Amino acid sequence: MAAKTEENWSNPLRDPRDKRLPRIAGPCSLVIFGVTGDLARKKLMPAVYDLANRGLLPPSFALVGFARRDWDDEDFGKVVHDAVQAHARTPFREDVWERLSEGFRFVQGSFDDDAAFDRLRDTLATLDAERGTDGNHAFYLSVPPKAFPVVCEQLRRSGLATAQGDQWRRVVIEKPFGHDLESARELNQVVNSVFPEQSVFRIDHYxxxxxxxxxxxxxxxxxxxxxxxxxxxxxxxxxxxxxxxxxxxxxxxxxxxxxxxxxxxxxxxxxxxxxxxxxxxxxxxxxxxxxxxxxxxxxxxxxxxxxxxxxxxxxxxxxxxxxxxxxxxxxxxxxxxxxxxxxxxxxxxxxxxxxxxxxxxxxxxxxxxxxxxxxxxxxRAPHLPFDKTMTEELSQNALVIRVQPDEGITLRFGSKVPGSSMEVRDVNMDFSYGQAFTESSPEAYERLILDVLLGEPSxxxxxxxxxxxxxxxxxxxxxxxxxxxxxxxxxxxxxxxxxxxxxxxxxxxxxxx
Structure with missing residues (x-):
C-alpha cells in the first residue's frame, strides 16, 4: 500500500468527488465550554490530538478552552497534554504536538460574564488574523443543558454566533436533549433562535x-x-x-x-x-x-x-x-x-x-x-423434517451486530453435528473487525468532531x-x-x-x- 504522503492526504480537498481518502478540515477553531469536565479531558481533547496525528486537521487549526479556572494559555496546554498522554488512541509524537499546541488559547470566565465572552470574541479575532482560522468557529457546549440558553445568548450578544460571507459558525450540543417532549421543544427553540438548524450538531456518540x-x-x-x-x-x-x-x-x-x-x-x-x-x-x-x-x-x-x-x-x-x-x-x-x-x-x-x-x-x-x-x-422454518431428538437444542436463526465490545457480526444457524446420525445444533459464523481489518477504528468522537468541522451532519x-x-x-x-x-x-x-x-x-x- 502506498504511503499516505502529504500529497495524497490533500487530494480530497482539491477534488471532493474523491471518496477514497479522508477529507481534511479547513482553517477553523474549536471552542470547548466545560473544558474542565471529564468529557473534555477523556474524549474531546484526545480526539483533537488523534485527528491532528492522522493529518486531518489543518496547520491553522486552533483549540480554545473556556472555564472559570485561573489558567493562562500555558496552563491550558498542560491540561491538554496530560489528557492526551492518558487517553489518546494514537502514539504521542512531539512534532505533531508542537504544531497543535501553538494554536491553544484559554479564556477565563463564567457563562453570565459579558466581559469574558467579549474576551473570547477578541481571542478568536486574533486567531483569525495571526493563525489564519478565517472566521470559522465551532462552539462545543460540553455543559449541563440548563446552561445552554445562557451560553447561546452570550454567543448571540457578543456577535460570535454570526458569520460573515463564506465564514461559518456552528454549535455542538451534548445529550440529553431535554427531559421530555416539551423541554426538548423549548431547548430547540432556544438554540435555533441563535443558530440555524443546519449549524446545530447534536452529538450522539453512538x-x-x-x-x-x-x-x-x-x-x-x-x-x-x-x-x-x-x-x-x-x-x-x-x-x-x-x-x-x-x-x-x-x-x-x-x-x-x-x-x-x-x-x-x-x-x-x-x-x-x-x-x-x-x-x-x-x-x-x-x-x-x-x-x-x-x-x-x-x-x-x-x-x-x-x-x-x-x-x-x-x-x-x-x-x-x-x-x-x-x-x-x-x-x-x-x-x-x-x-x-x-x-x-x-x-x-x-x-x-x-x-x-x-x-x-x-x-x-x-x-x-x-x-x-x-x-x-x-x-422458525415453517417445516422441519427432523425428529424432535434431532433438533432438541435448535433455536431460531439470528443475525447479531455487536456494537461493543468485540465489534463484529455473528450469524447463528443450525448445522449437522459430525457423526453417523442426523443431529442439528446451533453454530455461529463470526466476523470480527479486529481480525478482518488491520486498520484500527477511530474513536467515535474523532469522527464526530471532524464531521462538525467539515460541516457534515449525516x-x-x-x-x-x-x-x-x-x-x-x-x-x-x-x-x-x-x-x-x-x-x-x-x-x-x-x-x-x-x-x-x-x-x-x-x-x-x-x-x-
Missing part, C-alpha cells in the same frame, strides 16, 4: 461508532440480506445496551433522569431507525435524516404499557468476583427515588416492511456484562428526530410515574423478573449476550 455505521453497509451493500430484512422472515428485533457498572459518583446527577431518558430516547431509538429505515436515495445528510424521520414517525408503543414495558433498580449482589452495593446504598442517591436503572420497552414500526414485528429495546446498569448489540431473530440527529423520540418515550414515562416503584433486580443479573415476564407474554425470551 452514531460515530464504526459498527453502527456498518449497519448501513451491511444492509445496502449486500444483496444477501435485503430479501430477509422484513416481517416476512424476521420474528422480532432486540436492541440491547447493557453496562456492568453502577452509578458510583454520578448518583446525584442520574437521579431524576433514569435509564430510559439516558439511553433509550437517543442511542437505542437511533439504532432502531438505522435498522428499520428504507434505503436512502443517497448518503447525503438530508436523505439519511429523511429516512430516519419516516421510521420514527411510524414507531409506536405496543399497548398496554403495563404489560409491554419493564423497569427496575439494581440491588446488592456480585459483579464478577466483587460484591457491590445496591442503588439505595449508593452515596448521594435518594432512597425514596423511583428513578430506574433498568428499562425495557416494546415498540412496533407501522410500515409495510415491519408490520407485526416487535422491536424490544432494553438498557440497564449492573447487568451481567458490558455489551451493546442489535439482534434480528428470524422466524450522523447528527435533527430537531424532528429528537422530538419524535420524545413522543415515543413520554407515554412510557407517564405510565411509570402513575404505577408505583420500579422492581428490584440483583446486581450481576440481567434485570428484573418483570422484564422476563414481558417477553414470556409474547412467547419470546431475551438473548443472553
Amino acid at each position: 452514531l460515530g461508532k464504526e459498527t453502527v455505521q456498518n449497519i448501513l453497509a451491511l444492509r445496502f451493500a449486500n444483496q444477501l440480506f435485503d430479501p430477509v430484512w422484513s416481517s416476512h422472515y424476521v420474528d422480532h428485533v432486540q436492541i440491547t445496551m447493557a453496562e456492568d457498572i453502577g452509578l458510583g459518583g454520578r448518583a446525584g446527577y442520574y437521579d431524576g433522569i433514569g435509564a430510559a431518558r439516558d439511553v433509550i430516547q437517543n442511542h437505542l431509538l437511533q439504532l432502531l431507525a438505522l435498522v428499520a429505515m428504507e434505503e436512502p436515495v443517497s448518503f447525503e445528510p438530508r436523505e439519511l435524516q429523511a429516512e430516519k424521520i419516516k421510521v420514527l414517525s411510524a414507531t409506536k408503543n405496543i399497548l398496554p404499557l403495563t404489560e409491554h414495558t419493564a423497569r427496575g433498580q439494581y440491588g446488592a449482589g456480585w459483579q464478577g468476583s466483587e460484591q457491590v452495593v445496591g442503588l439505595k446504598e449508593e452515596e448521594g442517591f435518594d432512597t425514596d427515588s423511583n428513578t430506574e436503572t433498568y428499562a425495557a420497552i416494546a415498540l412496533e414500526v407501522d410500515s409495510r416492511r415491519w408490520a407485526g414485528v416487535p422491536f424490544y429495546l432494553r438498557t440497564g446498569k449492573r447487568l451481567g456484562r458490558r455489551v451493546t448489540e442489535i439482534a434480528l431473530v428470524f422466524k 450522523l447528527f440527529p435533527v430537531n424532528a428526530e429528537v422530538e419524535l423520540s420524545w413522543e415515543i418515550l413520554d407515554p412510557v414515562l407517564d405510565a411509570w410515574a402513575e404505577n408505583g416503584s420500579p422492581d428490584t433486580y440483583e446486581a450481576g443479573t440481567w434485570g428484573p423478573d418483570s422484564a422476563d415476564t414481558m417477553m414470556e407474554r409474547a412467547g419470546r425470551q431475551w438473548r443472553r449476550p
Whole structure:
C-alpha cells in the first residue's frame, strides 16, 4: 500500500468527488465550554490530538478552552497534554504536538460574564488574523443543558454566533436533549433562535461508532440480506445496551433522569431507525435524516404499557468476583427515588416492511456484562423434517451486530453435528473487525468532531428526530410515574423478573449476550 504522503492526504480537498481518502478540515477553531469536565479531558481533547496525528486537521487549526479556572494559555496546554498522554488512541509524537499546541488559547470566565465572552470574541479575532482560522468557529457546549440558553445568548450578544460571507459558525450540543417532549421543544427553540438548524450538531456518540455505521453497509451493500430484512422472515428485533457498572459518583446527577431518558430516547431509538429505515436515495445528510424521520414517525408503543414495558433498580449482589452495593446504598442517591436503572420497552414500526414485528429495546446498569448489540431473530422454518431428538437444542436463526465490545457480526444457524446420525445444533459464523481489518477504528468522537468541522451532519440527529423520540418515550414515562416503584433486580443479573415476564407474554425470551 502506498504511503499516505502529504500529497495524497490533500487530494480530497482539491477534488471532493474523491471518496477514497479522508477529507481534511479547513482553517477553523474549536471552542470547548466545560473544558474542565471529564468529557473534555477523556474524549474531546484526545480526539483533537488523534485527528491532528492522522493529518486531518489543518496547520491553522486552533483549540480554545473556556472555564472559570485561573489558567493562562500555558496552563491550558498542560491540561491538554496530560489528557492526551492518558487517553489518546494514537502514539504521542512531539512534532505533531508542537504544531497543535501553538494554536491553544484559554479564556477565563463564567457563562453570565459579558466581559469574558467579549474576551473570547477578541481571542478568536486574533486567531483569525495571526493563525489564519478565517472566521470559522465551532462552539462545543460540553455543559449541563440548563446552561445552554445562557451560553447561546452570550454567543448571540457578543456577535460570535454570526458569520460573515463564506465564514461559518456552528454549535455542538451534548445529550440529553431535554427531559421530555416539551423541554426538548423549548431547548430547540432556544438554540435555533441563535443558530440555524443546519449549524446545530447534536452529538450522539453512538452514531460515530464504526459498527453502527456498518449497519448501513451491511444492509445496502449486500444483496444477501435485503430479501430477509422484513416481517416476512424476521420474528422480532432486540436492541440491547447493557453496562456492568453502577452509578458510583454520578448518583446525584442520574437521579431524576433514569435509564430510559439516558439511553433509550437517543442511542437505542437511533439504532432502531438505522435498522428499520428504507434505503436512502443517497448518503447525503438530508436523505439519511429523511429516512430516519419516516421510521420514527411510524414507531409506536405496543399497548398496554403495563404489560409491554419493564423497569427496575439494581440491588446488592456480585459483579464478577466483587460484591457491590445496591442503588439505595449508593452515596448521594435518594432512597425514596423511583428513578430506574433498568428499562425495557416494546415498540412496533407501522410500515409495510415491519408490520407485526416487535422491536424490544432494553438498557440497564449492573447487568451481567458490558455489551451493546442489535439482534434480528428470524422466524422458525415453517417445516422441519427432523425428529424432535434431532433438533432438541435448535433455536431460531439470528443475525447479531455487536456494537461493543468485540465489534463484529455473528450469524447463528443450525448445522449437522459430525457423526453417523442426523443431529442439528446451533453454530455461529463470526466476523470480527479486529481480525478482518488491520486498520484500527477511530474513536467515535474523532469522527464526530471532524464531521462538525467539515460541516457534515449525516450522523447528527435533527430537531424532528429528537422530538419524535420524545413522543415515543413520554407515554412510557407517564405510565411509570402513575404505577408505583420500579422492581428490584440483583446486581450481576440481567434485570428484573418483570422484564422476563414481558417477553414470556409474547412467547419470546431475551438473548443472553
